[in-house]
Amino acid sequence: MIDRSPEFRVKKGLGVTMMLLLLLFAAIPTLWALLLSVRAPDSIFEPIWESPLALTLDNFFKITRSDFPSALMNSFITAGSSTLLAMLVGVPAGFALAKSRVSGKFVASWILLLLRMAPPVGFVIPLFLAYVNAGLIDTYTGLIFAYMTLTLPLIVWSMWNSFAQVPDELIEAAIMDGASLAKAFLLVALPAARPGAVAAAILGFLVAWNDFFYALIITRSGTTTAPVAVMNFISYDSVDWASIAVASIALTLPILPLMAIANRYIVQSLSGAVKG
Amino acid sequence: MGSIELTAVQKSFGDVEVIRPLNLDIEDGEFVVFVGPSGCGKSTLLRLIAGLEDTTAGSISIDGQDATDLPPGKRGLAMVFQSYALYPHMTVRKNIAFPMRMAKIPRQEQAKRIAAAADVLNLTDYLDRRPGQLSGGQRQRVAIGRAIVREPSAFLFDEPLSNLDAALRVGMRLEISELHKRLQTTMIYVTHDQVEAMTMADKIVVLNEGVIEQVGSPLELYRSPRNLFVASFIGSPMMNIIEGEMADSHQASAIGVRPEHLSLSTDSGLWQGKVGVAEHLGSDTFFHVQVEGLPKPLTVRAPGDVELQYQDTVFVTPEKTNLHRFDSSGLRID
Amino acid sequence: MKRLLATAVAATLAFGVPALTTAADEEINVVMFGMPYTNGLQKLAGDFEAETGIKANIDVIGQDVFENRITLSFTGATGDIDVVHTPVIQVQRWVAANWLKPITAEVDAMAVKSDIMAGPLDAYVINGEQWAVPYMAATGLMTYRKDILEEAGVDVPDTWEDMLSVAAKIHNDETAAIAMRAVPGQGFNMFIFPMVMRAYGGKFFEDYTGGDLTPAINSPETLEALNVYMKLLNEYGPQGAGNFNFAEVNAAAQNGQIAFALEGTGVVAQIVDPAKSKFADKTGIALPPAGPAGRSPAIAVHGLGIPASAKNPELSARFIEWAVSTETMTKIALSESFSNFTTGPVAQNPEVIEKYSKVHPDFLTMQADALNLAIGHYRPLLPDWPALGQAIGENINAALNGLVSPEEALEGAEQDMKDILGM
Amino acid sequence: MSSNSKQRAGATYELERGYRRMIVPAIIAVAIFAIVPLAGMLALSFSDYHLIRGSNGEFGLRNFIKLVNDKRLVNSIYVMSVLSLFGVAAQVIIGTAVAVGLHKIVGRWRLGRVLFLVPYAVPHVAVALIWLSLFTPTLSPINAFFDLFGITVPSFLTSQNGAMFAIIVADTWTNFPFTMLIILAALQGISPDLDEAAALDGASRVKTFIFITLPLLLPALLMVTLFRFIDSLKHFPMIFVMTKGGPGRSTQATNFYAYVQTFQNSNVAYGAAIAVLLFLMAALISFYVAKLNQRISS
DSSP states (O other), X not given: XXXXXXXXXXXXXXXXXXXXXXHHHXXXXXXXXXXXXXXXXXXXXXXXXXXXXXXXSHHHHHHHTSSHHHHHHHHHHHXXXXXXXXXXXXXXXXXXXXXXXXXXXXXXXXXHHHHHXXXXXXXXXXHHHHHHHHTOTTOHHHHHHHHHHHHHHHHHHHHHHHHHHSOHHXXXXXXXXXXXXXXXXXXXXXXXXXXXXXXXXXXXHHHHHHOOHHHHHXXXXXXXXXXXXXXXXXXXXXXXXXXXXXXXXXXXXXXXXXXXXXXHHHHHHHHHHHHO | OOOEEEXXXXXXXXXXXXXXXXXXXXXXXXXXXXXXXXXXXXXXXXXXXXXXXOOSEEEEEETTEEOTTOOGGGSOEEEEOTTOOOOTTSOHHHHHHHHHHHTTOOHHXXXXXXXXXXXXXXXXXGTTSOGGGSOHHHHHHHHHHHHHTTOOSEEEEESTTTTSOHHHHHHHHHHHHHHHHHHXXXXXXXXXOHHHHHHHOSEEEEEETTEEEEEEOHHHHHHSOSBHHHHHHSSSSOOEEEESHHHHTTTSSEEEEOGGGEEEESSOOSEEEEEEEEEEOSSEEEEEEEETTOSSOEEEEEETTOOOOTTOEEEEEXXXXXXXXXOTTSBEEO | OHHHHHHHHHHHHHHHHHHHTOOOTTEEEEEEEOSHHHHHHHHTHHHHHHHHSOEEEEEEEOHHHHHHHHHHHHHTTOOOOSEEEEEHHHHHHHHHTTOBXXXXXXXXXXXXXXXXOHHHHHHTEETTEEOEEEEEEEEEEEEEEHHHHHHHTOOOOOBHHHHHHHHHHHOOSSSEEEEOOOSSSTTTHHHHHHHHHHHTTOOSEEETTTTEEEEOOSSHHHHHHHHHHHHHHHHHSOTTGGGOOHHHXXXXXXXXXXXXXXXXXXXXXXXXXXXXXXXXXXXXXXXXXXBTTBOOOOEEEXXXXXXXXXXXHHHHHHHHHHHTSHHHHHHHHHHSSOOOBOBGGGGGXXXXXXXXXXXXXXXXXXXXXXXXXXXXXXXXXXXXXXXHHHHHHHHHHHHHTXXXXXXXXXXXXXXXXXXXXXX | OXXXXXXXXXXXXXXXXXXXXXXXXXXHHHIIIIIHHHXXXXXXXXXXXXXXXXXXXXXXXHHHHHHHTOHHHHHHHXXXXXXXXXXXXXXXXXXXXXXXXXXXXXXXXXXXXXXXXXXXXXXXXXXXXXXXXXXXXXXXHHHHHHHTTTOOOOOOTTSHHHHHHHHHHHHHHHHHHHHHHHHHHHHHTSOHHHHHXXXXXXXXXXXXXXXXXXXXXXXXXXXXXXXXXXXXXXOOXXXXXHTTTOSTTTTXXXXXXXXXXXXXXXXXXXXXXXXXXXXXXXXXXHHHHHHHHHHHHO
16 A cells, blocks of 8 residues: 555645645744734834844733733633533433433434524523622622533533443443442443543533633623633723733633643544544 | 243333233243344343333243332343443453442452452453453453352343354353353343354243244254244254145145255155255255255255265155144144 | 532532622722723722722723623613713713713812813713713824925825825825724724714714704715715725724834824824834824814713712712822823823823923824814714714725715615614 | 333333433523523513613514514625635635545644644634734735735725635634544544555545545534534624624624624614524524434434
């Protein structure tokens, strides 16, 4: 199968060129943001070749003095907690949907998809009013619960897929061995579906981390999250590009190691999901 | 202990009746094999006994106690699955210990039983490996080990050898038979392979389309199959079934004769035919003989050293005493 | 499993508790959107607490974010805001919706009242009641590149006609002639475009001051103005001018990519600030060009009001009094780039005068001139203005980018106005 | 099944009861956190609630009748369709190309996979701001770079198609990695034997890809396309930050239009009616996705 013909080399060269172009597409905005973050404010939009040395780390120090770090913390707390809660509720539900014989599974899958699609513009106002009455505005609790509408459908759906790949016989064996359903779930099914669980948790965390709309509506200064705080750099008469770039980097950095470590799991769990 | 009694057990999935109402007694210590073609309901029947499926009607009792609605974990049965269903993230030791852990058996006792089981099953060297690092036969033994340590009142085997290659299968067959001899515990064994059934069973249950066609010892089934289905299912190669005039002459709608009960001669006999394909097994040779007036060739066993050429004319004679007669509904006429 | 769940829920609820109990007695929450004054005020919160013992949580958020939050806070009457940033352009709408508390008596009792410029203060009087206190009045000014005009041998254009001819002379690939806000929005293109429109005699309504609110934007005067605005941006504007907002105008001016910018004083202050722009020393300031109907600089007044749902109106009033006091304003004028204060005596402070003369010698006087020329209802003060401004802005922007003809745009704008007003 | 057997607690009763108990918390959570606001949205859509004028307490179909004659709604649906169709197509094509490239050309290049994942990790607001600056000719380094060679990159944000293109580019940039991940996963699930078999049969690599690999990827491609399509209906931050719906109203996708009606025009009830319409569309699409999923997985 080793092909060394000139024709093959040309094709391979074309392929590599295409990949490099795609990498360029993926990298340019990232590099641009990195560049913006270290340029001095008075030359921020000058072409880099005109003042290559006008670099500074001030933008990074400046942002540590703003509200952004605490917003970043809020993002961690809310995205993390809602992912945790949604995992606690959603993983058993995904397991049960994959393995039980309850009726209405089709409807369940429909509802899960629908919740992912539902336009938030429509129901933020009712949600907001409900939160006002419940005293949940600008609380972690309120935001965590709101994020569960994002994370829970995703986690149930992907865990449903992951558990569907765990052979039924494995659960039955555990049951025959005298395990209760809870033990069969915790000791047998869950470890077998671990890649799927890791992937679901990360994807869940990402959607909550990425949210803009819910945080915009139901938080105030106390619990506002980083994506909303980024908007604070756009003020009445100026846009603080450098801070926005730094903030974007700060928002991306925590996700990147997660991605790097876990993309194997994500691929593993998704590959099952799409093989069906 | 380990007697199981099924009374009028029936199972439907939606509108499809998978098991028609049936009765079955399994004595303590028996080795019972459920055999039948795929889709006959044998696995479903096993799962009903295990409690993994609800019965639609009827009752199941284990050791004289009603167990119809007892959850699987409380029936005192152990099951070995077709795919072995080993827990992939646990070592062999932990796999075997799992049922004992669930039963809260003291650790010392667990270790003792694991050692004993590993010894019997030649697994001692593999106790700290994971299932993924074992061969098919070793995995099979781990699955059996996991069943043994529970000391169940009966073992349920669901086509346990179907994932092994032919040579291993014969070996494992013997091991399981030996295990049964040693433990003297009831075993229910599901297979579609009648050879397995014949070689292992004390009692064979032949199932077809959710109905028990016949229950009996291997020799009973071999000697007096109750109907055409059993007749043709049990025995290898298959019994020759002859319909039409030749059957009429025996006052039956069909007659059956096994290949080993036909004698072959080059000069005289009851039926004349031509030699077709020959299968040489060494000890025996099976000839396919196309008898005039029959739609299908007959399979005839001959001693290993018979030399016949393709298209030679031969004569075939059935042994009168081993002729099976069936009526128009397929039932045996004695 | 169950225990784990219960613990998680308890932990989550515990997070909520501190935030639920923030409303202490001597504490107020102030919400404002980001601009120099509010940033400066935020830094002075400690002073207020030291003076009065009241803790002020001053929250400065993005403008886009602000509007959604305020709207919903008021709708839900959450009572979580004690003092709110009140743009004059919103006050009518908020009053109509009963979201604000009338504060006539409170303002009358303030010693600082007589020092506050009368125009901006009156802008917050509706139905005979005072609804907010102004702290700044931004206006519109023009910046120009002295070097470019000199080189071309032309004078600073005084009228839009002049501007058209000057632009034609100086426009080139390197430096475009002019940039103005173009993205649709009542605070974006509808902050700038009316400067052209009113100079040509265009108006929003038949007779706003006389009370006849029949939409009249589809007039020959407005059409002429729109054509000028379009010609300037499309023929003499930088590439992509049709999607510029203040940030892009600001960046283009600071990078020397344009000769003229017509902007609010907040942006103008940055364009002429040597600390921020390399071209500051070559940049001059002028009043926006005039037209057949005179000159009409933009005006945007911002103030502080008290939401109807506020729990401690007395504390809120004390905060406002402190925030617009000459001392506080002076401090902010010195610490931030904040020149458009509305408390008169600040302008007499020698340090303040010195500071802004350094930024640009003409800056303060120009600003004062522009403010004198500006009419209070530059953008109509109506409850429906945000919706009207959005709709008109969308039509103007559509014409600018060639989606519709100018005639169609104005017709569309007028129809939209009628729809919104239910006519 | 007799009524008697229905009441009987069978052998699997305990198990199934256990399963149901595992689902119940999720149902409760969904009901509280999703169904309640959805019901509120529905109620609002029939009301006459206006942020400024309040409500006269009238309920009726008025908003929906108005919807039928609303030209801006038609425009918004057009914009949404263009953004979704072209955006999803671009994401699927680029994502697949990258996945195939990583799989076939560069082999097990782990760092490459991570590099291509970066855009997925950037929050949408930041994505929109970064691309806004890249699409603004006076700010963009791309324009500056081409200016060096005397080439003028056109400005995109001042025409409807250009602005939609810009939004699609930003959306594609941040979302193609999702497609890439799923296709990569599917590719790894395809046995290399098939490629070799095809090569032995004399098929070229391109033909192998088209006739062997692509059909095997089809279920994955279909799923990812539909999933991305579902999400793309919620377009908001890109428009909100990059164009504010402009030029004119030409990039007001339906979701953004609902936002404009609700917040800018204070017409909460009408905004809710638009949201209900979107929701019904979502329900229809998700029904087919669920059906498809059922087919693929069985």
